[in-house]
Amino acid sequence: MAAASKAWWVRRTLDDFGDLCRYRKANAALPPATSHRVVFIGDSITESWGEGDPTLFTHDVIDRGISGQTTPQMVLRFRADVLDLKPAVVHILAGTNDIAGNTGPTSLEAMENNIKTMVELAQAHHVRVILGSLTPVARYPWRPSIEPVQAILAFNHWLKTYAHGQGLIYVDYFTPLDDGHHGFKAKLSVDGVHPDPAGFAVMSRLARQAVIEAQSAAPR
Template identity: 45%
Template sequence: MKAVLPSGFANRMLLAGGLLAGALLGAMPAFAQQPAQDEWHRQEEDRLHNDWAFLKRYAAANQQLPAPIPGVPRVVLLGNSITEGWPTADSAFFARRQPYEFIGRGIGGQTSGQMLLRFRQDVVALRPAVVVILAGTNDVAENRGPYSPTSTMDNIMSMVELARAQGIRVVLCSVPPAYDFPWRPNLQPAPKIVALNQLIEAYATKNRLVYLNYHTALADERQGLKQEYGQDGVHPTLPGYRVMEPLLQQAIAAALKRK
C-alpha cells in the first residue's frame, strides 16, 4: 500500500532535511577545529604536570645563543604574552639597528612564580647587561591559583636579587592596565593592578632600580587599556607597543647609567 503523506508534509520534510544538512555543514569547521583544541589542552595539561615553568620553551634557543657582542649591551625582556607577542606585533622595531641586543623571553599566560623558576636559565645564563621584568598580569588573573600581592612581590624581589648577585641591572615594569580579563571575567583587576604597581614602584625606588611605568601611558579613565592601544583590553596592538617602545629605550638607558 502506498503511503499517503499529509498535505505539505513532504515539503516540510525537505526543508527540515535541508536545515539539518546546513546545520551539520555549518558545524564542520568546529568539528575540524576540535582535534587541534584537544591537542592544545593535552599539551597544556602535560606541561603543567611535567614542565610547570615551561623550561623547554627557550632551552634550545638558549644553547644556540652566542656570547654577547662586545660594546653592545644585551637586554633580556622577561615576561608573559605581552612580551612574547611584541616582536610579532612590531617586528620593525626589533629589526632596525638598535644600541642594544634584545633577547625576548616572554611566555604567554605565565605568572611571576613561573618566571622566577626559569630566571636562572632564561636570564642569568644569557649574561645580559640588563633584564627588563614585566610580571604580575597573570598573577592578578589567577592563572595558577588565588592572587596574593605578597607572593607576587616575593617572586619579583627574588628575581631582582638573583640578577643583582650576577651584576645584571634591572628594570622593573608596571603591570599594564586591564579593566577585565576576557579569559577570567569579573575579577575586577583594575584596582588590584594599580595597587600592585604601587608596591612595585615603592620597591624599585627603595632599591634604586629603574621603574618603567607603562600603566600611566596606556590607561583610560577606568584604569583599563585604552581601546586604541589594545582590542581585547589586555594585550597591546601595534599602536600600544609603539607607545611602550620609547619608554623601554629610556628605561634601559637609565639602568645602564646606574652602578
Template identity: 45%
Template sequence: MKKFIALFAAFAAFSTLLFADWANYGRYAKANEEVKASKNAPIAVFMGDSITDGWFGSRRQFFTENNYVGRGISGQVTTQMLARFQRDVVDLKPKVVLILAGTNDIARNHGPISLENIAGNIQSMCEIAKANKIKPVICSILPAAEYGWRKEIENVGDKIIEVNKMLQDYAKKNKIAYLDYHSKMVDERKGLPLKYSKDGVHPTAEGYAVMEEMAKPFIEKVAKSRN
C-alpha cells in the same frame, strides 16, 4: 588490587604529562644556547608573559636591531618566571633585565595568590639579577579593566594599581629602576584604551610602539648607570 594498580599508573602518567616542564624551560633552550654560542651578550632581556611573547614575536626588529632578547611565555605567572630566571636571563649575561609580570597572577591562571606574593616573586627576580651583576628594571603591570578569560575576577584595575604601588615602593627603597607603562597607557576605566589593545590586555602595534619609545632610552640610561 590489579585495578587499583592500573588506576594509579594511569594517574601517575597523567600527572607526569600535566606537570612536566611546568616552567617551560624547554621553550627557549635552543635559542639560549645560540645566544651563548654567539658570545654577544644581549644588552637587555625582556622577561614576561604573553605580552612580552607577543612583543618579541610581532615586532622582532625592535629586539634584533637593539641587541635585545625576548623571553616571554604566554599564560605564565610570576612563580614560573622565577623558576626559569636562571636559564632565560642569568645564563645569557645581559646588562639589563626588564621584568614585566603579574597580570596572569591577578587573573589566577594558576589559582589564587596574594598580591604581596605576586610582588614578592618579582622582587626575588630582582635580587637574583643584582646578585649576578645584572641591572633589573621593574616594569609596571599594564592596565586592564577586566580579563576576558576570567570575567569573575572583580576590581582588576584596582588590584593592578595596588601591586604596581608595592613594586614602585620596593624599587624606590632599593634603588631599582621602575618603568611606568601604566600611567602612560591607562584610560578612565583603569584599563587599556581600544587603540592600545583590542582585548583589553594585549597591546596592539600602537601600544607596543608606545612601550618601545619608553623602553629604549630607559634601557640605555640604566645600562650606563653605576647602580
C-alpha cells in the same frame, strides 16, 4: 579559554611548570653576550612584543616572554632564561596573570616576594634591573568573574615604591595606556589586555629610555 586550549595549557603546566624547555635551543644557539645585552622576561605581552614591534629586539636585546606565565613560573626559569645569558640588564614585566589566577589563587605578598627573588638574583650577578608596571585591565576575557583593577593599582604602587627603594628603574606603562577608567585604551589594544602595534609603540618608547638609563648606570 576554549576547552581544548585549556586542556593543552594544563598539560603543559603539569609537564614543565616553568616551561624551561621553551627557549632551551634558542638559548644554546645565542652568540656570546655583548657588554650591552638586555633580556626581557615576562608573559604574553613580552612574548608578543617582538611581533608588535620587532625593532625593539635587535642589537642583543632578547625576548624571553612566555604567554600565560605567572611570577612563580618566571622565578623557576630566571637562571636559564636570564642569568645564563649573561645580560647587562634585565627587564621584568610580570604579575597580571597571577591576578588572573592562571596558576591558582595567589596574593599580592606572594607576587611581591617573587619579584624580590628575581631582583635579588639579578643583583647578585651584577645585572641591572628594570621593573615594568602592569598594563591596564578592566576584565580578563578568560577570567571574566575577576575584577582586577584594584589589585593592579596596588601592585603597581608597590613596584614603584620597591624599585625606588632599591635603586632600580621603574617604567610606568600603565598611565599612557589607561583609558581614564583603569582599562586599556581601545585604540591601543587588541582585546583589553594585550597591546596592538600602536600600544607596543608606546611601550617601546618608554622601554628604550629605560634601557639607555640602565646601560649608562654603574653596575650594582
